[in-house]
Structures are given as structure tokens and as C-alpha cells.
Amino acid sequence: MSQHRFLPHLDPETLHRVQTEGLRWTVRHAYANCPAYKAKFDAAGVHPDDIRTLDDIVRLPTASVEDLREGYPLPLLSVPESDVVRIHASSGTTGKRKILAYTQNDVDTFALQMARCYELAGLTREDRVQIAVGYGLWTAGAGFQLGSEKFGALTVPVGPGNLEMQLQLLVDMGVTCLGSTASMALLMAEEVERNGLLDKVKLRKVIFGAETHSPRMRAAFEQKLGLTGSYDIAGMTEMYGPGTGLECDAREGLHYWADLFIIEILDPATLQPVAPGEVGEMVVTSLRKEASPLVRYRTRDLTRMLPGQCSCGRCIPRHDHILGRSDDMIIFRGVNIYPGQIADVLHEFPVLGSEYHIQLTRTDGRDAMLLQVERQEGNTADTDAGLVREVGDRLHKKLMARVAVQVVDPGVLPRSFGKSKRVTDMRMTDG
Numbered sequence: 001m002s003q004h005r006f007l008p009h010l011d012p013e014t015l016h017r018v019q020t021e022g023l024r025w026t027v028r029h030a031y032a033n034c035p036a037y038k039a040k041f042d043a044a045g046v047h048p049d050d051i052r053t054l055d056d057i058v059r060l061p062t063a064s065v066e067d068l069r070e071g072y073p074l075p076l077l078s079v080p081e082s083d084v085v086r087i088h089a090s091s092g093t094t095g096k097r098k099i100l101a102y103t104q105n106d107v108d109t110f111a112l113q114m115a116r117c118y119e120l121a122g123l124t125r126e127d128r129v130q131i132a133v134g135y136g137l138w139t140a141g142a143g144f145q146l147g148s149e150k151f152g153a154l155t156v157p158v159g160p161g162n163l164e165m166q167l168q169l170l171v172d173m174g175v176t177c178l179g180s181t182a183s184m185a186l187l188m189a190e191e192v193e194r195n196g197l198l199d200k201v202k203l204r205k206v207i208f209g210a211e212t213h214s215p216r217m218r219a220a221f222e223q224k225l226g227l228t229g230s231y232d233i234a235g236m237t238e239m240y241g242p243g244t245g246l247e248c249d250a251r252e253g254l255h256y257w258a259d260l261f262i263i264e265i266l267d268p269a270t271l272q273p274v275a276p277g278e279v280g281e282m283v284v285t286s287l288r289k290e291a292s293p294l295v296r297y298r299t300r301d302l303t304r305m306l307p308g309q310c311s312c313g314r315c316i317p318r319h320d321h322i323l324g325r326s327d328d329m330i331i332f333r334g335v336n337i338y339p340g341q342i343a344d345v346l347h348e349f350p351v352l353g354s355e356y357h358i359q360l361t362r363t364d365g366r367d368a369m370l371l372q373v374e375r376q377e378g379n380t381a382d383t384d385a386g387l388v389r390e391v392g393d394r395l396h397k398k399l400m401a402r403v404a405v406q407v408v409d410p411g412v413l414p415r416s417f418g419k420s421k422r423v424t425d426m427r428m429t430d431g
Helices: 014-034 035-044 052-061 065-070 104-120 139-151 162-171 182-194 216-225 339-346 381-399
Strands: 086-090 098-102 128-131 154-157 177-181 205-210 231-237 241-249 254-256 261-266 278-288 297-303 331-332 335-339 352-363 366-375 404-408 424-425
Touching: 014 052, 014 261, 014 278, 035 065, 052 261, 052 331, 086 139, 098 104, 098 297, 104 139, 104 241, 104 331, 128 139, 128 205, 128 381, 139 154, 139 241, 139 335, 177 182, 182 205, 182 216, 205 216, 216 231, 216 352, 278 335, 331 352, 335 339, 339 381, 366 381, 381 404
Parallel strands: 128 154, 128 177, 177 205, 205 231, 352 424, 366 404
Antiparallel strands: 086 098, 231 241, 241 254, 261 278, 278 297, 331 335, 352 366
């Protein structure tokens, strides 16, 4: 059996051909079968015949979450409804979920991109994968399970929550790989440590994603679980689901499947390409999606492309970790702030833990920001006053805004089975 069953091996020339053919097919497919896309292309004065090379992609209009909401319940549908075998959805901010349709070929491609992730993480068919992410309408659980089964590993589909069952299966099934959010991985690690189970678990790898994380959070669950590796995974419902990209052991960014997607990095304000290596918004065009193709879809994820070849030696393009979102920006006293900037500052202080929470309030028309951060285990409260001053000063220099800081005991801040809620904005309710 081939050592690499799922990872693509595309030299630059072949990749260029695959992307060009995929782009032209997607544009023709969307124009011919989706009235919403046809209207957008016509309004932009572009026809599928105008798209001959990869450089022509800039002539195409962008799509956004608004297109998904306007087309509810089956937005951007480009196949007959009878060809749709599944839907997945993610939460919406206006009461309507973002629903994406899948043909059987789409489901198969979804499984393929996740199987590639397991292979890139160094798993074998002897591994046992415990899935602790959301099931149902959410893509995460289905994607992790589809990929694990296609890859050939024994799959333990638990879903989130239920720590007692998680721990029991972790031990009894000899699970070697956990799929979860970073928050869930840390919670599991703390429970393994608390229950003295480290000698009984065989866990060696964690594939995690769906939320931003700090290096300290990652180091904490790696150390507590005695892992040999952990891997940040990328993905979103619009792009099938999880598995669009993954770190390798070199940890030099996320390899993404460029034969399935074209990724552009654009300035979110001007929608013009940013300079190579600069941070911008990830804009995605799918190359195989049948039911709900993406043509220059604005993901709102902020990242940058990483030039050159990874030291792992694989000729698979890379982008950086998701550094934030262009739409989860905090506007505080006229300053634009991303939670990831605050996490970067906290990482500079070894005596602080990985868990933090931001609370925004407004009193008499004036905004205030309170940052609560846990003290690292094994440290006393004796140095809290100095820490508050140092962290506050560092944040002021970094953010150009004053932040009130409070250091709390380890374990005080709420834990989550899914994405941690880092920001509570009470400004609309404070009068």
C-alpha cells in the first residue's frame, strides 16, 4: 500500500492547470445553474467566456454571507434539489442559519479533505480517533467522522460534552487521537490530570480548531496529556467544513488543499490584493463544489499567505493561522482591537494562564474594558498588583487603549465544550 494515500502530489505546473480548469468549470457551472450568481456576474459585466486564466479571477465579483442569507433556505444552489443529499449549517447573526447544500460528490470531497488531514498529522489505520466536536447541523462532527472512516481509523463519535463518557472511552478504547476545540482539549487535559488518568490513556495527538487559541493554551494541554503532537485545523461550513488545511509537524503554517480551493488575500476595505506576506481577508473560490459553489467568497478570516516551501519538504501551499476575523473586531473608544492581540500580550507573561475574558461596559456614555485573566497554577497572588500594572501598560502600548486588568485564580473563568466566549459586550444594555 502507498505510504501516502490521500495527500496530493502536485508540482507547480500541474497545480496551475488544475486550478485553471477548476476555476473555469466553477464559473461556468455557477453562471448556468444559479440565478443569483448569474445576476452578480451580469451586473459586474463579466461572462464565463471571459475567464481564461487564473489572473482573470480579479474580474469576478465577490460573494459574502449576505448572499447566503438572501438565498435562504438553499442559497447559491447550483444543482437540482433532487441532487442534494445533505445540508449543513452554521449559526447566523440575524436569526437565519447559513445553510449549505451538498451533493454526494461534495460529501465525498469533504471526506477526502479530512482524510488528508489525518494523513498529514501522521496517523495510521491503527490509530483510534475520538471525536469531541459538535454533531447534527454543524459540519465539525460529520467531517471528522467522514474523514476518519475514509482514512480507515477506528472512530469513536462522542460529540462535545459529557466528560465522564469522554474519559471512560478515552481509557477503555485506547484512543490515540482526539478531535476537538482547543478549549475542549484543555478541559479534557485538566480532567485527565485531576483524575490521575495520564498513565491509563494512550492519547498521543490532538487535532484542534474552530477557535483562536494562545500558544500557552496549546502548551498546557500538550503537557498535561503527554502528547507527541498537536495540529491546528482550518475550515468552515461554506468550504465543506473542517479540513481545508492543517499544520504539519514543522508548525510553519497550515498546508491547504490548493487543488480544491483558490485562496486570495485581500484588503477587507478595498478588496484589492495585499502585498505578499501581508495580513488580509481570506477570499475563497471552490474548484469542485457542485451544490453551493463559492466564487470569491469573503470568509472574513484574517490571515496571510506563506511563501516558499515548508521545511517538511511537501509541495503543498500554506497560509498562516487564522489571526482573527474582519467582523469580530472590537471598536473601543475609536480603536480597532482583535482579541488575538490581547492573547499575544498575555503570552508574554509566563505567570499567567491561557484563559481570559473581556468585558465591555458603558457608563454615562464612556466605554470601559475589563480583562480578566487566570493566574498560572503554582503561582500565588502576591505578585498580582505588579502584574496588573505591567499587563495594563503593555496592553496600552500594544492597543493604544487603556484596559482594566484583573488577575483571578486558576479555574475561575468558565470552561467550554466548544468555542470559548472571549468577549461579553454589555454596552448596549448599560444605558
